[in-house]
Amino acid sequence: MRYKVAVIQNDITRDKTNNLSHISELIISASERADIIVLPEMFNCPYNGKTFIKYAEEFPGETCNLLERLAKEKQCLIIGGSIPELEGVAIYNTTYVYGPMGFVAKYRKMYLFDVDIIGQITFKESDYVKAGNDIVVFEYENLKIGLSICYDIRFPELARALVDQGAQVIVVPAAFNTTTGPIHWALTARGRAVDNQVYYIMASPARSESLSYKAYGHSMIVSPWGEVLSEGGIEETIIYGEVDTEYISKIRKELPLLQHRKQR
Amino acid sequence: MRYKVAVIQNDITRDKTNNLSHISELIISASERADIIVLPEMFNCPYNGKTFIKYAEEFPGETCNLLERLAKEKQCLIIGGSIPELEGVAIYNTTYVYGPMGFVAKYRKMYLFDVDIIGQITFKESDYVKAGNDIVVFEYENLKIGLSICYDIRFPELARALVDQGAQVIVVPAAFNTTTGPIHWALTARGRAVDNQVYYIMASPARSESLSYKAYGHSMIVSPWGEVLSEGGIEETIIYGEVDTEYISKIRKELPLLQHRKQR
Numbered sequence: 001m002r003y004k005v006a007v008i009q010n011d012i013t014r015d016k017t018n019n020l021s022h023i024s025e026l027i028i029s030a031s032e033r034a035d036i037i038v039l040p041e042m043f044n045c046p047y048n049g050k051t052f053i054k055y056a057e058e059f060p061g062e063t064c065n066l067l068e069r070l071a072k073e074k075q076c077l078i079i080g081g082s083i084p085e086l087e088g089v090a091i092y093n094t095t096y097v098y099g100p101m102g103f104v105a106k107y108r109k110m111y112l113f114d115v116d117i118i119g120q121i122t123f124k125e126s127d128y129v130k131a132g133n134d135i136v137v138f139e140y141e142n143l144k145i146g147l148s149i150c151y152d153i154r155f156p157e158l159a160r161a162l163v164d165q166g167a168q169v170i171v172v173p174a175a176f177n178t179t180t181g182p183i184h185w186a187l188t189a190r191g192r193a194v195d196n197q198v199y200y201i202m203a204s205p206a207r208s209e210s211l212s213y214k215a216y217g218h219s220m221i222v223s224p225w226g227e228v229l230s231e232g233g234i235e236e237t238i239i240y241g242e243v244d245t246e247y248i249s250k251i252r253k254e255l256p257l258l259q260h261r262k263q264r
Numbered sequence: 265m266r267y268k269v270a271v272i273q274n275d276i277t278r279d280k281t282n283n284l285s286h287i288s289e290l291i292i293s294a295s296e297r298a299d300i301i302v303l304p305e306m307f308n309c310p311y312n313g314k315t316f317i318k319y320a321e322e323f324p325g326e327t328c329n330l331l332e333r334l335a336k337e338k339q340c341l342i343i344g345g346s347i348p349e350l351e352g353v354a355i356y357n358t359t360y361v362y363g364p365m366g367f368v369a370k371y372r373k374m375y376l377f378d379v380d381i382i383g384q385i386t387f388k389e390s391d392y393v394k395a396g397n398d399i400v401v402f403e404y405e406n407l408k409i410g411l412s413i414c415y416d417i418r419f420p421e422l423a424r425a426l427v428d429q430g431a432q433v434i435v436v437p438a439a440f441n442t443t444t445g446p447i448h449w450a451l452t453a454r455g456r457a458v459d460n461q462v463y464y465i466m467a468s469p470a471r472s473e474s475l476s477y478k479a480y481g482h483s484m485i486v487s488p489w490g491e492v493l494s495e496g497g498i499e500e501t502i503i504y505g506e507v508d509t510e511y512i513s514k515i516r517k518e519l520p521l522l523q524h525r526k527q528r
Contacts, residue, residue, distance in 0.1 A: 110526070117518040154521055155458055156420035178520070183490055184458055193446055195420055226447055246332025253442070254381045257418055262374070 003243040004142055007033035010043060011236045012211065015057025016055050018236060019044045020066055029076035030238050036140070039081030040203040040219070041093070041150050041173040043241040047213040049128035054089050056084035059106075064096050070217050071098035079138050081173035081203060082109065082149050090130040095147050097174060108132025109149035110158065120179040127152075137165040142217045143245065146198075150174035152186050159196050163258065169199040176204065186228065194226040197252045199243050207234040224251045236239070267407055269506040270298035271467045273483040274307060275297030276475065280319050281488035283308045284330055293422035294502050295338035300404070304483070305357070305437040311343040311469070313392035320348035323370075325372045326359050341404050344415050345375035346373065346465060347447040349508050354394040359411050359437060363404060371411035372396025375419055384443040389415075401429040407509065409460075417452055423460050427522065430503050432461040440468065445480025449490065458490040461516045463507050471498040482514050488515045 001133055012104060023043060030037045039096045041047065044063050045055035057063055063083050071078045077099045085094035085108070093109035110132050112125040135158070137146045145170070146162030153159075153172050164168055170192070176185045185202070193200040200222040205215045217234035221241035230241040274288045287307060294301045308327050309319035314415065321327055327347050335342045341363045348374070349358035357373035374396050376389040400423070401410045403463055410426030410433070417423075417436050426434055434456070439448045449466070457464040462487040469479045481498035485505035494505040516522055 054419055074322050102528065111524055114524070130337065134452055155525060156424070157525065160420070187451065187455055187458065192461075195418065195455075222385055226451055255379050260378070261419060261421065 001142060001245045003036055003141075004034040005036045005038065005201060005221060005241050005243055006030035007038045007201060007219045007221065007232070007239045008155055009040065009204055009206050009217060009232045009237050011206045011240070012043065012046060012208060014046055014211070016044055020063060023096050024066060024070065025080065025148070026238060027070050028074065031076050033240055034076065035250070036077045036079065036243075038079045038171055038201050038203045039154070039173060040205045041082045041175045042084070043081040043173070043205065043263055044083050047175045047209045049123070049125060049199045052084040052091050052128050053086075056086035058086050063068050064076065064098075064231075067098045068094060068102060072100055072102070075100045079147075079171050079173070084129075091128060093125070093134055093149055094132075095149060098139065104140065105136055105138040105147070107136040107147035107149070108134065109152060109228055111152045113151040113264050119178055121177050128165045135161050135165065137162055143243065144168050146170045148172045150176065155194060156192070156195065159192050163198060167198055168245060169243055170196070171199060171201045172204070173203045174217040175213065178216055181218065186220065189220065189222050189227040192227065193222045193224055196253075196255065197224045197248060197258055199248070200225060205234075206236040265406060265509045267300055267405070267463060268298040269300045269302065269505045269507055271302045271485065271487060271496070272467060273304065273468055273470050273481060273485045273501050273503070275470045276307065276472060277428060278310055278475075281309055281506040288330060288334065289487045291334050292338065295334075295340050295506055296338065296380060300341045300343065300507075301415070302343045302435055302465050302467045303437060303441045304424050306348070306467045307345040307469065308347050309436070310475045311439045312388060312475075313387070316348040317350075320350035322350050324338065328336060328362075329395065331362045332366060334430050336364055337366045341368070341409075343409070343437070344433050348393075348498050353470060356394050356396055357389070357413055358396075359413060361402065368404065369400055369402040369411070372398065373413035373416060374422065375416045376468070377415040381443055385441050399425050399429065401426055401431050407497050407507065408442060410434045412436045414440065417456060420456070420459065423456050427460045427462060431462055432509060433507055434460070435465045435467070436453035437467045439477065440480040442478045442480055443482060445482065448504045449480055449482055450484065453484065453486050454490040454492065457486045457488055459521065461488045461512060461522055463488060463512070468496075470500040488512050
């Protein structure tokens, strides 16, 4: 089976209404060529811990309603990057997924981005966001898709857990930065794809000159052999590619890494 | 602490006596600039399952005796790639390590290379070699070194097990081939180094036109940030680099991946 995939690397502003109407146009455009549409992390707001609360929504809020309507209208799967989800007093960094029949899945980021790279980047996501606990793999037209968000990709154990639940594709809405992006973004996606013999779909926002957080960009689709099938630059773009489940089977048979694993 | 490392990428022939006298010269040369000397997988024989038995040694055989003598004479640590080890009727793919005081450690390859990439490479190591069961991390002058051999590097669980036992450096004698080498060799070493915040030292034989197995070459030293510090080509060479434990500590503090792990 083959699936056509689009990754939207959108420009983000501080104006949520504007972000939603803009992403709506991009989704409509992508739906002309793709069945599966992937959005980046925090696609409806700037990636800034202090202001997440301003953009946060209780489920189902206006962003979810928009994704649901578009998935039905365009008869496609929308993996809605992530948005700040409000539940009680907690904010989560959450992916919502909608298909032609409505709600499909949600996933809350498990590993929070708390780093302090001297002279480069300091970010403490856990000051603003609560970590999720649930591993999520869902099925869409016989394709098993696992979810991770950004810093989650750093942890091989999570990729293994997704593969143990049958994932053939791992989708990673993310906003790497300009310090770790150039050296770790493609490396980690490609390495994880090869280790786990799955496609990796990496979705970043476009880099913005006006926002404080500089996203790395370079959204990409990576094959289970580690090839970069499609890659964006730093500006707004939609990239396209294909997921081929027969290719996954071929790789898993020829180089039987998953079969050769040992219990530890 | 800083440690000077040399990786020997040697030419291998079918003549074991010749291989041993040649590696001896290379070790003596490397010992002039390095305290830790790393040799490649099956450095005393061709990488050919059918003929391992011809070159195999019961411990301690002539290869081990040579490494022991040189480590004492040159006052260095020699991580002896691997050789076919004979025990009873079984052959193992085994690393022996010697230091100035004699025997330090041995490690038997755990994951055997059984692949069948159509039209490219077919190899079934398990027809000839028995797998080891023991994870090995040893200490040398306050530096903790974990061992893996070639295909072992494919498995993130093993790297984690080595790091859990304190490894700061993972040494990988290996003989990747010309199919997987170009796309997976540096990728896997660099990705694993970043995930586990350790140095990776990858030692390959030189490529030989006269032997049937074409080794990829490209021995390399990789930093815990994923930088390639030093890299060979396909011909015989000795590459040099440095392991800096303060740099490991800096990386682990700034990007605290090992601290952020969760139990699975």
